[in-house]
Amino acid sequence: MLSLNNKKIILAVSGGIAAYKSALLLRLLIKQGARVQVVMTESAKEFVAPLTFQALSGEIVRSDLFDSAAEAGMGHIELAQWADLMIIAPATANTLAKITHGLADNLLTALCLTSKAPLLIAPAMNQQMWNNTTTQENVTKLSKKQSIFLCGPALGEQACGDSGYGRMEEPQKILQQGIKILENQTISSGLLKDRHILITAGPTIEDIDPVRYVTNRSSGKMGYAIAQAAINEGARVSLVSGPVCIEQPQKVEFYSIRSARQMHETVLKIVASADVFIATAAVADYRPASKRIQKLKKNSENLTIELIKNPDILADVAALANKPVTIGFAAETNDIEAYAIDKLKRKNLDMIAANQVGDAKGFEKDDNELYLFWHKDNEIQSKKLPLADKQILAKQLIEEIALSFTQDINIL
Numbered sequence: 001m002l003s004l005n006n007k008k009i010i011l012a013v014s015g016g017i018a019a020y021k022s023a024l025l026l027r028l029l030i031k032q033g034a035r036v037q038v039v040m041t042e043s044a045k046e047f048v049a050p051l052t053f054q055a056l057s058g059e060i061v062r063s064d065l066f067d068s069a070a071e072a073g074m075g076h077i078e079l080a081q082w083a084d085l086m087i088i089a090p091a092t093a094n095t096l097a098k099i100t101h102g103l104a105d106n107l108l109t110a111l112c113l114t115s116k117a118p119l120l121i122a123p124a125m126n127q128q129m130w131n132n133t134t135t136q137e138n139v140t141k142l143s144k145k146q147s148i149f150l151c152g153p154a155l156g157e158q159a160c161g162d163s164g165y166g167r168m169e170e171p172q173k174i175l176q177q178g179i180k181i182l183e184n185q186t187i188s189s190g191l192l193k194d195r196h197i198l199i200t201a202g203p204t205i206e207d208i209d210p211v212r213y214v215t216n217r218s219s220g221k222m223g224y225a226i227a228q229a230a231i232n233e234g235a236r237v238s239l240v241s242g243p244v245c246i247e248q249p250q251k252v253e254f255y256s257i258r259s260a261r262q263m264h265e266t267v268l269k270i271v272a273s274a275d276v277f278i279a280t281a282a283v284a285d286y287r288p289a290s291k292r293i294q295k296l297k298k299n300s301e302n303l304t305i306e307l308i309k310n311p312d313i314l315a316d317v318a319a320l321a322n323k324p325v326t327i328g329f330a331a332e333t334n335d336i337e338a339y340a341i342d343k344l345k346r347k348n349l350d351m352i353a354a355n356q357v358g359d360a361k362g363f364e365k366d367d368n369e370l371y372l373f374w375h376k377d378n379e380i381q382s383k384k385l386p387l388a389d390k391q392i393l394a395k396q397l398i399e400e401i402a403l404s405f406t407q408d409i410n411i412l
């Protein structure tokens with residue numbers, strides 16, 4: 001099936017040279033099965049003729065807020081309600097500013113106020129305009145909104161000859177993000193609406209000297225997938241992550257850390273407002289007793305590095321008087337059940353998710369299987385989530401957590 005089959009999309013074009021790339025975006029949307037209504041600002045028409053978009057979409061291009069012919073057919077309020085997704089590409093600095101402040105002086109901006117559909121914005125402007133503090137303040141404000149998503153701008157050469165951030169993202173990328181937004185929307189049932197979920201992910205890095213370190217194998221994929229799944233269910237998500245090579249989910253409050261001690265400090269600062277804490281991070285259990293300022297020289301045949309224990313973040317959260325629902329992960333090479341249950345009890349957890357790791361399993365892979373253990377009525381309950389893509393597993397885990405624990409939490 002086409003990924004946008006019968007999805008209704010408003011493609012709004014504002015006045016920048018990148019408007020010509022929106023014709024390609026329109027083609028891609030239509031190829032994926034979408035029905036697209038193009039809306040243009042007056043200045044957009046200076047760059048591309050409406051007839052181009054009309055020919056590609058098969059629909060009259062809309063521009064005027066007070067277009068009596070159009071209002072007789074589909075009025076602008078109806079148009080706003082019709083859409084499953086609105087994309088603004090390109091979005092100029094002027095249009096971004098208007099949306100931020102709720103202006104509605106043309107059809108595009110009025111639709112932004114009227115539509116409940118998610119809004120995907122692809123900014124495009126001169127790099128100086130993009131870097132301007134006012135534009136940056138506007139973008140920061142917009143990106144905090146639950147239903148607004150930003151794509152780009154990209155880095156590179158600009159039509160004006162400058163170079164920097166300001167190029168409109170490539171149409172293929174905008175298309176992919178639009179598909180992702182709609183997919184996430186359809187799978188959400190708002191199970192974690194108004195909940196605050198705190199998640200740790202990725203490895204921690206413990207420096208030996210400026211070039212060597214101790215770490216654990218971890219891609220961060222499971223933790224990031226859980227963060228995305230929680231966002232899809234309407235949660236506010238704080239993600240405290242060690243260095244990884246994957247893209248952070250949009251809408252998370254992101255905290256980048258390096259060492260276990262930094263992760264510990266950050267988690268304890270945020271945890272008071274969390275309803276649920278999920279520790280997926282592969283925290284290094286030990287760190288070098290001291291970090292050398294200069295690179296160690298290989299002067300001897302043997303080298304001994306003294307390691308000292310890192311704080312146990314999960315155990316410290318579980319020991320708090322006002323602890324959130326606390327969920328740990330256990331990556332084991334053998335005896336999964338026995339080790340997982342021991343950890344559940346020893347660390348005073350509400351649930352533990354265990355998985356087998358080894359050369360062919362767990363690490364860096366896109367799929368996994370999980371064994372869940374939790375207490376209920378003085379007994380240990382268990383459930384197996386069979387081998388599946390980490391994104392599917394994350395959704396199943398979030399549903400289990402939401403149904404088993406968060407129903408009883410009072411929201412302040």
Ligand code: C5P
Nearest residue numbers: 279280281283310311312313314328329
């Ligand atoms: O004790 P162990 O490392 O096997 O426990 C694994 C669980 O504890 C994981 O959820 C991991 O994120 C968490 N953990 C932690 N701080 C540590 C070590 C592990 O939060 N220092």
